[in-house]
Amino acid sequence: MYLAHFGLSQLPFGLTPNTGFFFGLxxxxxxxxxxxxxxxxxxxxxxxxxxxxxxxxxxxxxxxxxxxxxxxxxxxxxxxxxxxxxxxxxxxxxxxxxxxxxxxxxxxxxxxxxxxxxxxxxxxxxxxxxxxxxxxxxxxxxxxxxxxxxxxxxxxxxxxxxxxxxxxxxxxxxxxxxxxxxxxxxxxxRPLMWDEVQAYIQHRLAVAGYQGDALFSDKDIKMLTQASRGIPRLINILAHKCLLLCYSQGEAKVLSRHCIAAIADTQDAQLLPESPVTGWGVGVILALLMVTAVATAQTWGYLL
Structure with missing residues (x-):
């Protein structure tokens, strides 16, 4: 996936409750x-x-x-x-x-x-x-x-x-x-405030091994907070999809269009009216996952 691209040792936004990622919110x-x-x-x-x-x-x-x-x-x-x-x-x-x-x-x-x-x-x-x-x-x-x-x-x-x-x-x-x-x-x-979401995302990235500059801007963190209603599970889903899109386009940092596309692709997230998808529709993430899965299968087939 995107681990090597961002210098990560493990996926930072998994959905399984993992006390290794516990953050003092x-x-x-x-x-x-x-x-x-x-x-x-x-x-x-x-x-x-x-x-x-x-x-x-x-x-x-x-x-x-x-x-x-x-x-x-x-x-x-x-x-x-x-x-x-x-x-x-x-x-x-x-x-x-x-x-x-x-x-x-x-x-x-x-x-x-x-x-x-x-x-x-x-x-x-x-x-x-x-x-x-x-x-x-x-x-x-x-x-x-x-x-x-x-x-x-x-x-x-x-x-x-x-x-x-x-x-x-x-x-x-x-x-x-x-x-x-x-x-x-x-x-x-209670749900998280935007500054808590910011600290939460940075903490999980750090635990997963990320050492660079902030991947998400304050503006995009606020967008994700509104879309997720401050719910950690939705934040994990959205952040994971943002990293997938960022990786697929070869970008070093997450951009607003990645956040908008991730929100549009997540059923329980709320896309803001002033944030049109413009070219990235629902199902884009699924297509990226399929491409990644094919690449992974080819790699394992070579190794075997």
């Missing part, structure tokens, strides 16, 4: 600080919400990677589970090797016993649930009941929910009033 740092304070206080329920693409999974992984030794973490990346499946998943995360024939009462007994053992060993158990808006109603209630498990000193398990705004909407309904009252700390990730 204000909303992400604030979310982690809220989580740290809440966990240290032994609170039962903690919630982080944000629009699609604002970096919830990245914050989630950063939290899991930075938990102190006294914490025992359990992680559910796909919570579309029935209450029974949820308990079995938690048991597996806690290292329990239970017989599959156990009924739910027996399984809950073994989970409670394991949580007590960990607590006596000085461990605080944290269950982290990503994409929590996908939890069925019955499973949300099962999570609430888990927080009833406690010793005389503290809760045996703390829960951290990461979810989209739909989770907030569900929790406002009457049926979840008990769970809602148990959420002691919450944080909502």
């Amino acid at each position: 204000i909303p992400h740092v604030e979310a982690l600080q809220v989580l740290q304070v809440a966990l240290e206080g032994g609170e039962g329920f903690i919630k982080v919400t944000g629009e699609v693409g604002t970096g919830k999974t990245l914050v989630c992984r950063k939290l899991l990677n930075s938990l102190p030794k006294q914490y025992q973490s359990a992680y559910l990346p796909n919570p579309y589970l029935t209450p029974d499946e949820l308990r079995w998943a938690l048991a597996c995360e806690l290292g329990l090797k239970c017989q599959t024939g156990l009924d739910q009462r027996q399984l809950t007994h073994w989970i409670t016993k394991r949580l007590l053992a960990l607590s006596l060993g000085g461990k605080q158990v944290v269950l982290v649930v990503d994409e929590a808006q996908a939890l069925p109603d019955e499973s949300l209630e099962a999570l609430r009941l888990l927080t009833n498990l406690e010793s005389e000193q503290r809760k045996l398990i703390q829960l951290v929910l990461f979810g989209q705004p739909e989770l907030d909407e569900r929790l406002q309904t009457h049926q979840f009033r008990q769970l809602r009252q148990r959420i002691s700390f919450s944080y909502c990730l």
